[in-house]
Amino acid sequence: MSNRIGKAAYKPVGVLLGLAAGTVAGVIFRQVWKVTAGDGEAPSATDEDRRWGEILAAAALQGAIFAVVRAAVDRGGAVGVRRLTGRWPD
Secondary structure (H helix, E strand, O other): OOHHHHHHHHHHHHHHHHHHHHOOOOOOOOHHHHHHHHHOOOOOOOOOOHHHHHHHHHHHHHOOOOOOOOHHHHHHHHHHHHHHOOOOOO
16 A cells, blocks of 8 residues: 555544644643633734733744644544554654
């Protein structure tokens, strides 16, 4: 089996996993923000009632959570494709 087949098998899986990762990361971020900041909703960049530090901290936390979840989901998807096809998707 060629490596192209492994890549082709991973492509639709990767798209679906990417969407799921974004959803999961958003849920995790909202829960972490509630616990760490003590308020219900994270600030948006254009919220004029929030300070710069709070907005940048929320953005950094959200980015870190998204990156970790995405990496874990991508790696898990690649392992799953290898188990199914015998090839690692590049």
